[in-house]
Amino acid sequence: MQVTFLGTSSGVPSRSRNVSAVALRLPQRADLWLFDCGEATQHQFLRSELRVSQLRRIFITHMHGDHVFGLPGLLASLGMAGTCDGVDLYGPEPLEAFVLSALQHSATRIGYPLRFHPVESAANSGEPLLIDGEFSVCCAPLKHRVPAFGYRVQQSERPGRFDIAKAKAMRLPPGPEFARLKAGETVTFADGRRIDGRELCGPRQPGCSVVYCTDTVFSERAVALAQGADLLIHEATFSHRDAAMAYQRQHSTSTMAAQTAAEAGVQQLALTHLSPRYVPGATESPDDLLQEAKAIFPNTVLAKDFLCIEVSTTACNSL
Numbered sequence: 571m572q573v574t575f576l577g578t579s580s581g582v583p584s585r586s587r588n589v590s591a592v593a594l595r596l597p598q599r600a601d602l603w604l605f606d607c608g609e610a611t612q613h614q615f616l617r618s619e620l621r622v623s624q625l626r627r628i629f630i631t632h633m634h635g636d637h638v639f640g641l642p643g644l645l646a647s648l649g650m651a652g653t654c655d656g657v658d659l660y661g662p663e664p665l666e667a668f669v670l671s672a673l674q675h676s677a678t679r680i681g682y683p684l685r686f687h688p689v690e691s692a693a694n695s696g697e698p699l700l701i702d703g704e705f706s707v708c709c710a711p712l713k714h715r716v717p718a719f720g721y722r723v724q725q726s727e728r729p730g731r732f733d734i735a736k737a738k739a740m741r742l743p744p745g746p747e748f749a750r751l752k753a754g755e756t757v758t759f760a761d762g763r764r765i766d767g768r769e770l771c772g773p774r775q776p777g778c779s780v781v782y783c784t785d786t787v788f789s790e791r792a793v794a795l796a797q798g799a800d801l802l803i804h805e806a807t808f809s810h811r812d813a814a815m816a817y818q819r820q821h822s823t824s825t826m827a828a829q830t831a832a833e834a835g836v837q838q839l840a841l842t843h844l845s846p847r848y849v850p851g852a853t854e855s856p857d858d859l860l861q862e863a864k865a866i867f868p869n870t871v872l873a874k875d876f877l878c879i880e881v882s883t884t885a886c887n888s889l
Contacts, residue, residue: 571595571596571597571723571725571778571780571880571881572595572597572878572879572880572881573592573593573594573595573801573803573840573878573879573881574592574593574595574618574620574876574877574878575591575592575840575842575873575874575875575876575877575878576588576591576592576593576611576614576615576618576620576875576876577589577590577591577592577606577608577610577614577875578590578842578843578844578873578874578875578877579636579843579844579845579846580636580785580805580807580821580843580844580845580846581636581845581846582636582846583608583609583610584846584849586874586875587844587846587874587875588608588609588610588611588613588614588875589608589609589610589636589639589640590606590608590631590636590637590784590842590843591605591606591607591608591611591614591640592604592605592606592782592803592842593605593615593618593620594723594780595620596705600624601624601626601627602620602621602622602624602625602626603625603626603627603628603629603723604627604628604629605628605629605721605782606630606631606637606638606784607630607637607638607639607640607641607644608635608636608637608638608639608640609635609636609639609640610640611640611641611644612640612643612644614875614876615644617876622644622647622648623648623653623654625648625654625657626657626658627657627658627659627660627700627702628641628657628658628659628660628661629660629661629707629721629782630659630660630661630662630665631661631712631718631719631720631721631782631784631785632661632716632717632718632719632785633661633662633665633668633717634716634785637784637785638665641668641669641672642669642672642673642676642678645657645673645680645684646673646676646678646680648682649678649679649680649681649682654681654682655682656683656684656685657682657683657684657685658685659684659685659686659687660687660689660699660700660707660709661687661688661689661719662688662689662690662716662717662718662719663688663690665686665688666686666688669684669686687699687700689709689719690717692708692709693709693711693719694711696708696710699721704725704726704728705723705724705725705726706723706724706726707721707722707723707724708721708722708724708795709721709722709795710722710791710792710794710795711791712783712784712785712786712789712791712792713786713787713788713789713791714785714786714787714820714821715819715820718784718785718786720781720782720783720784720786720791720792720795720796722779722780722781722782722795722799723779723780723781724777724779725777725778725779726777727774727775727776727777728774728775728776728777730771730772730773730774730775731771731772731775732748732751732752732771733770733772734748736770737751740765742759743760747759750767751765751767751770751771752767752770752771753767754767754768754771755767775883777883778800778881778882778883779799779800779801780799780801780803780881781795781796781799781801781802781803781836782803783796783802783803783804783805783830784803784804784805784842784843785805785807785820785821785843786820786822787816787817787820787822787826788822788826788829788830789830792804792830792834793830793833793834794834795834796830796831796834796836797834798834798835798836799834799836799837800836800837800838800881800882800883800886801836801837801838801839801840801879801881801886802830802831802834802836802838802839802840803840803842803873804822804827804830804831804839804840804841804842805821805822805827805842805843806822806823806824806826806827806841806842806843806844806859806863807819807821807822807823807843807844807845808821808822808823808824809823809848809854809858809859809862810823810824810825810862811854813825821843823862824841824860824862824863825862825866827839827841827863828862828863828864828865828866828867828870829866829867831866831867831870832866832867837869837886838869838870838871838879838886839863839867839869839870839871840870840871840872841859841860841863841870841871841872841873842873844856844859856872857872859872860872871888
């Protein structure tokens with residue numbers, strides 16, 4: 571999976587950071603999933619290598635403006651392009667009324683279906699919010715001033731590595747049967763032999779996982795949602811020195827994000843949703859927040875707009 575940050579500021583945009591939006595490109599398919607859609611997200615798409623025409627699903631964490639104000643404009647532009655087959659939108663219950671009201675009062679007609687999916691029931695029950703082929707999405711309530719939800723995208727287990735040398739030693743003819751053997755199926759060959767593909771494959775490999783948590787103060791629900799994830803994207807609105815303000819506004823500090831990553835045992839942490847108060851030359855800068863987090867969880871990166879991270883079960887690499 572490939573993660574692209576389209577907005578990494580909190581509250582308001584800055585000269586170098588737009589407000590919240592993260593795009594997820596799924597492997598071996600043309601689908602894009604978007605998490606949050608702050609103002610001007612569609613402009614960020616134009617500045618990236620992503621194609622908004624591939625957008626299939628949008629997940630909203632909560633209804634604060636810096637996470638949703640870009641949504642009506644993005645959906646309107648998709649309609650004008652005339653190439654959209656439909657979009658599924660997931661988020662708090664008020665999401666549907668917000669989007670439809672904005673479109674109605676701006677006299678905007680959408681020529682494709684919008685399918686709304688409130689997430690409260692799945693978040694409270696622990697049941698999957700979505701199963702789409704080899705990918706599933708679950709969510710959990712976070713701790714913020716308004717109802718907010720974190721999301722986890724999980725890829726299913728994959729077949730183990732196929733031992734082609736062993737297959738050749740068994741004089742199995744190459745062809746479409748190899749693909750079935752790689753998938754762990756039992757295949758009957760022309761000579762009558764029945765070969766169990768599992769005998770030619772190594773142990774099954776775990777799928778990749780990405781977790782997105784914002785906006786929230788430190789939450790045990792976030793720790794549970796992120797257990798063992800390959801990449802945790804977590805807000806770090808404030809520095810540790812401003813912890814009192816973080817609790818007051820129900821946001822996380824850099825150290826809270828790192829604590830979540832450490833307790834959840836994730837592979838990598840990416841800090842996002844930084845307050846514009848932290849700029850180079852100020853008393854504290856984004857790099858200071860990064861160093862605070864790394865003191866607790868060393869494998870931490872500081873997200874910036876248009877940063878891409880390739881996520882795998884062995885490593886997360888920035889592009």
